[in-house]
Amino acid sequence: LRWARYYAGKSCAVIPIADGDKRPALDTWEKYQAERPTADELRAWFAGKEDGALGIVTGAVSDNLVILDFDGDAWERARDDLLRVFPDLAASRQVETGSGRWHVWLRCADLNDEDGQSLTRRNFPRPDLGEKTAIEFRANGHQTLAPPSLHPSGGRYRFIEKQAPIVMLPNAILLLTWLESWKRKGEQPPREYRPAATLDAEGARPGDDYNARGEVLPVLKAAGWQIVKQRGDVVDLRRPGKSDGISATWNHYPRSLYVFTTNGAPFEADHCYSAFSVYALLEHNGDFRAAAQELAQQGYGKQNGTPRSKMSVAATRAPVNGGGAGAPVNGGDAGAPAQEESNGMLPLPPGAQIDYTLGKEACPWLDNYIAYSKKWSPRAYDAYHEAIGIWLLSVVAARRVVYPFGGPKYTPLYIALAARSGITAKTTTTKIAYNVLDRAGLSFLLTAQDSTPHRFINDLTLALPENFKELPTEVQQTRMARLDFAGQRGWFYDEFGKKVQAMMRENGVMSDFRRLLLKFDDCDTSYEYGTLKRTDAVERPYLALLANLTPSDLFKVAGQGGELWSDGFLARFALLTPPRAYTRNRARFPKEDMDIPSTLFQPLQKWHNKLGKPDLLEIDILDEKGEKIGTRYKIDGFPVNKLEASEAVIEAAYQYHDGLLDLTEKTRCTDLDASYIRFTEKAWRIAALFASFAGGSTIEIQHWARAQAITEHWRMGLHNLYEQVNHKPEKTQAAEIEDKILNAIEKLSGQGDAAPTAREIGLYIHGYGTTDIEPYLKSLVAAGVLESVKRTRSTGYKLSVD
16 A cells, blocks of 8 residues: 555556456456546555555556566667667666566656557567567556566566656657667667658758757857766756756767756756757747758758668768767667767767668677676676677687788787776676686686786696696696697786886886787787796787776876887777766666576687687607606697688778878877777777677678777777876875775775775785775765775775665
8 A cells, every 4th residue: 555655646547456467456447547546446455455566557647657668588688779779768767577577667748649649558579689579668558567566476576776767758759760660570770769750862851950960069058058077978967057966968879958957947857858859949949940940041951971882882981970970888889989079089080980880780699798797797887898798709719710901810809997996897897707708618718817927928838737647637627728728818917007017117027028918919920938047938829818907007107108108008908998077886786696698608619619729739758768757739730710801891991090090190199199000900800709709701891890889989998098197186196095995995805804994904005004094985985985884893894885
C-alpha cells in the first residue's frame, strides 16, 4: 500500500497484479486506462498485502508515462545503441526487471503520432542482433510492473538510481522514427538520429537542416545563458540571472537542449528541445514559420554534400558539419570524438574526415567487451574500456599479424591510461582484461608486471630457468607455453609514471627501459641487451604495453619543449586522458559474482589457434666430453598472417595522414608533431587487428573507419594530457599530494587493508607524517572522494562507493 500511494503521488495510475503473474488481478481494468484509482480502491487492493506485484498503467492516465522494454539475448546492445543516440534518456529513470533486463521510463509531452493517432504499444525487432532482440514501446492502454514487484521467476524489480528523474521529451515522433528503422530486414539502425524529412536532392526543410548543423550555443549566449563547462559533448549551461549552478545541458549528439530549471522561460523544466526549437523560441518568440523563413534566407534547407556510395573512395568522407564526426566517446561507438578547440585540438580537414558509421560492425567482439567492461567497472572513464579491449587484441596477435604499408608492419600498441589516481578506475578496468585473457587460457602471453630491464629482457629470451626441472609441473607447463612466444608479450605497468621519471636519468638503470621500448615498438628482427657479464637476445621482439600514470607524473619531464616529446617516446603511446573538468562517476558495481561469457574468451582462443605457433628447435648443449648438460631453443619458423588492403583503405589512410600533417602546420605546438605523424600508423595497426580477428585477408574500409574513429579518440586524449601537463592548477602541489594519497589507499586496500590510517598512508608514500596528510584527507572526504572509517584507536580511509 505504501508503494501504491507513492506512485499515485507521482501522477501514476496503479493497479493490482495477480500473484505469480504479470497480468492485472482485475476482471477488467479498462476504466483505469482513462482515470486513476481512488484512495479507497488502493486501500482495498493493497492493504495488508506484504509482497507481490503492482502495475502502473502507462500513457496519458499516468501523466504521459512511456516505458521502453528491452528484450532478447542482445538486449544490452539494443539499449546501448538507443541511449547513445538519445543520450538524455540515459539520465532518465531506469529499472532492472525481475528477469534481469531493463526498462527505461520517460514521458512525452505529446503521445500522438504524425497522423494525430493515439500511441499505444509498438514492438521494434532488431534483426541484426538476433530474432528475439527487440525494444517495446508502451504508452496508452498498457501497463508495466514497477519496483519492488516480484517477477514470476522470483526476481524483484528495482530502480537503478532511485533519485533519477523521468525525462520529458517534446513528443515521441523522433524516437519512433529512429526505432522504425530497425524493422528493415538486414539493415543496421542508424548511428545517429536523422530528421524525418530526408536530406535528398530536393533539399531538406530549413528547420531539419538547422537541427543537423545549426550553431545553437551563440543563440543561447545572446539570450543571456552562460556556458559553465564542457564535458566531452555535453555543455553545462546556467540560465540568465543566476550566479551558480547548472540550469540546462546542450548535448551535441543528438543536438538537443535539456532544461532542469523552472525559471528558464521560454523553456519549461524537464523538457528536451531540438536546435530548431531553441532558435524559434529565442529568436522568433515561438513563431516556427517565421524562424524557418529566416533560416531559409541564411542558406539552410539546401542539399548538403553528395549522395554516398560505398563503392566510392570519396563516399567515405564525412560531412564537414554534422554527421559522424561529432559523436561522443562512448565504448563500442564507431564515432569519433567531438572536435573542439578548448584543449587545442583542431578538427580534421574535410578531406581527412570519414563516415564513421561505416565502421559500426567492424569488430562486434570489441563492442561486447566494452559492454561487459562497463558493467564490471562502471566508474571508469568511457574511453578506457575501448582502449583496453584493443590492447587485448594486440596482445593475442603476438607479432603474427602483418599488414603492408611501406614494408611488412606489425601490430604492437602502447596505451597509457593517464588520469588522477582513484578517479577513473584505471586498475580495476585493467583487471577485467586480465581475467578475460586468463579465462581464454592465454595469460602466458603476459610478462611480469614489474621488473628491472635485465630481468625483463631475460624473461623474453628463448631460455628456461636453471631450476626448471625443480619447478611444479603446472609451472613447467606455463613456462613452456611462454617459451613459444618468448619475445612476443603483453605487459601491464601499473605505476608507469614513476618509472618514466626514472627513465629520464641517463645514468640510471631505468634509462635502459626507455631505449628498449623505442626499439620494441619498431619490431626489429632481434634485440640484444648486454652487461659486462652476459648478453641476452630477444628474437622477433613484440610488445603490447598498457600503462597507468597521472598527469602530475609528467609535470617535470613532459612539459612544453620536454625531451619526451622531441625524442618520440610519448609519440609511441595512445594517451587516454579525460578532460580537465572530468568528474568522478558514482555508478554502483553489480552485486552478483563476475562470470565471463564465452562470447568474450572463446573468440580469442580461436583466433590465437588460427594464427599458429612458432616452430622451435631443441638443441642439446654438450660439455667438453660430449655429454648433454642442457637444452637451448631456436626459432625454426614463425607464423606470418599477411593482410592486404583495399584501394579505398589505402586512399583513406593517405588522406588521414595528409590531413594530420596539415594540422601540424596550422598549430604552433611542435611538441605534438611526432604524435600526429604516428596516428596513421596506430590506425593501420588497429585496422589490421580488426581484419585479422574477423578472419579476413584484406583490410576493408569498415575496419579503417572504426580504427580512425578510435585514433581520433586518442588524439583528443593527447590534447587533454598536454593541456593538463602544461596548464598546472594553482595548487599543483596539493593536487600531487592528493594523487599520492589516493594511489596509496588503492594499493594498501589491495593488500588487505580496507581502510588505512593517515600514518599508514604517509609511510607508504614516504616523507609525510600524520599532520601532513590529515588536511588533504579531510578535503577528499568533504569532496566525497573518500569515506572515513572508525578504527579502534584512529580513523581509516577508503575510496567512496556511494
